[in-house]
Amino acid sequence: MTDLLSVAKKAGVSRATAARVFSQPELVRKTTLQRVLAAAEELAFRPNRLAQQLRTQATRIIGVLLPDPRNPVFAEQLLAMELAARQQGYALLVTTTGYDASQELQLVEEMLCQRVDGLVLTVADAENSEVLAKLQRESVPYVLVYNQPTDPDVQAISVDNRLAMYDAAQYLLALGHRQIGMVAGPMAQSDRARLRYDGYCAALREHGITPRPVIEMASHTRASFPLLQSHMQGNEGLTALLCSNDLLALSLISDLQRHGHAVPDDISVIGFDGIELGELLFPSLCSVVQPREAIGREAVAVLLAMMRGEQPDIGKLPHRLRPGESAGPLQRPDTDAHRIRTR
Amino acid sequence: MTDLLSVAKKAGVSRATAARVFSQPELVRKTTLQRVLAAAEELAFRPNRLAQQLRTQATRIIGVLLPDPRNPVFAEQLLAMELAARQQGYALLVTTTGYDASQELQLVEEMLCQRVDGLVLTVADAENSEVLAKLQRESVPYVLVYNQPTDPDVQAISVDNRLAMYDAAQYLLALGHRQIGMVAGPMAQSDRARLRYDGYCAALREHGITPRPVIEMASHTRASFPLLQSHMQGNEGLTALLCSNDLLALSLISDLQRHGHAVPDDISVIGFDGIELGELLFPSLCSVVQPREAIGREAVAVLLAMMRGEQPDIGKLPHRLRPGESAGPLQRPDTDAHRIRTR
DNA sequence: AACCAAAATGAGATCGATCTCATTCAGTAG
DNA sequence: CTACTGAATGAGATCGATCTCATTTTGGTT
Known part of the structure; x- marks a missing residue:
């Protein structure tokens, strides 16, 4: 509707110039710049990212695959990723597996059709996963989260x-x-x-x-x-x-x-x-604390690095045992009156 | 890389025919169909949704704006929406506001640039929201969730x-x-x-x-x-x-x-x-239970109905008081020894 | 006033699909 | 064998941006 071409016409310039106003404004003379901006404003121009994405072959979208957002671990990671991604101009396409490995392949395939720039995944089992094999084969950038595969070539963010x-x-x-x-x-x-x-x-x-x-x-x-x-x-x-x-x-x-x-x-x-x-x-x-926010942030950071062609080398993230009232010293060491038995 | 055109060439047909194989296979002769499918298979053809979306002006993506996925209410809703959406062939683009109303406008704008087909939002305050005003003005299909605006014309899924x-x-x-x-x-x-x-x-x-x-x-x-x-x-x-x-x-x-x-x-x-x-x-x-999954499902259903041009009429969803140990009968009605006081 | 490099701008191809409309093909009837 | 009809197919425009390369302007020199 309100595409660049309309804006260009209204401003009396070519598509190319109009486009430059948004991508490389420094190449445009100030007076034309303002004319184009005014036209854009007036027509309520909204750049079409689909067209951009198709042309530039980059979507700035990260595909996210996780088991279940109701588990706070994933919810917290998701939030951290969303913030980190947005800060770098990326958006998240989110899919859930319900811990069902058999869905992973199709869900990822779907996201690849959408041409996500990369993937952040938590799969059921990283050892024998069709999905990972496929991504590897097609050299799609991806990062695992929480998974801890044996293969050191696979980028994975997790604790030990x-x-x-x-x-x-x-x-x-x-x-x-x-x-x-x-x-x-x-x-x-x-x-x-x-x-x-x-x-x-x-x-x-x-x-x-x-x-x-x-x-x-x-x-x-x-x-x-x-x-x-x-x-x-x-x-x-x-x-x-x-x-x-x-x-x-x-x-x-x-x-x-x-x-x-x-x-x-x-x-x-x-x-x-x-x-x-x-x-x-x-x-x-009492619990073993995983740094969930850091894991989310790191996942995005590492993925973006991979997409830039770097070879980020990540170690395990630190865990820490958080004491709590649910775990205490052994009581009555010699009687087990209250202990749990098989029925 | 492996676009339809390559497939078409390999199969010795035109783009149009190749395209039909995937969109309207019944129009294609069986022998050609198989030839094209074979070619697609061999070239590992993966349809480019960006191109489809650009051409058809429909993304089958729903934009989701919510305050914070770490709140189980939103996580549960999110899961329900994802399942409902996927079942209808839609994907979710998810954004979080951190309960910050001042971000809503820009985040929604971002999703509109991506040409989401519709939006599911939980805004801070539905009464005086710039975002909603804008969406209304541009007649973008959207549904509120958990919000309960006064205006009856605004579609909103919530309890009373x-x-x-x-x-x-x-x-x-x-x-x-x-x-x-x-x-x-x-x-x-x-x-x-x-x-x-x-x-x-x-x-x-x-x-x-x-x-x-x-x-x-x-x-x-x-x-x-x-x-x-x-x-x-x-x-x-x-x-x-x-x-x-x-x-x-x-x-x-x-x-x-x-x-x-x-x-x-x-x-x-x-x-x-x-x-x-x-x-x-x-x-x-003890808590007032909102039907979170139903709310999520309903949100998607209503949004899709709106996108089809229907005028879904939704009532409030039912709530229910779930008794629990945290609320009990008043104790010691005449003394307040243990009651909370200002210090 | 003429000239030239640098700065602005424009023309047109391109990304990968879909859609319309025209054309060809196959099969049947006369 | 020809004509006709519906089924299959193809040619080419289109969605909305970007990018390259050619062309025009501009402003400063001499």
């Missing part, structure tokens, strides 16, 4: 998941706990949950304790006490639980309390992520 | 905020509370907070109680006990608080507890929104 969970386990061990379990969502679909389990195992072994199999929940974000029990056949009464994310931890604490178990008196619980809400609650959530 | 808070206040009154306050974020910036305050006032007046001035917090999502105290100069000891959203309520409960006030024994707290997390915590959060 193994070490982080190792630290959390050590924390519990230092508090005197010996019967420690780990709760996670569906393992097959999460590279980071597996690494965290490794860390848990390593810490226990260092203390001569045999790690238990992971207690696998059906949901990535919702733990239930009955399911916990059913996974504990033949196990000793636990005194502490590590959760592979904060939402699991919070829902678990809630369900434990509902079933008459006190946290941390009967059982200590540690989460992973360090979402803000955890600090507001009672008991406050 | 006034009635919802009225119900919450009635709930407290029925529990015997008489000293009821309302906590909110910055009022000047929130049409819905004002309506909720109206509802609070109405309920109290019906019981012959003079409403108190709103207790205004600096943040939209974080309440503090000291700030609460400082706003209560000359007031009686409160026994119950209504919060204009769940995050305020949760942080307030946490801060109350930290300052030695028991919830609900010393003071009852009710939130607004009904975020899932509220149910997991202890005490579980």
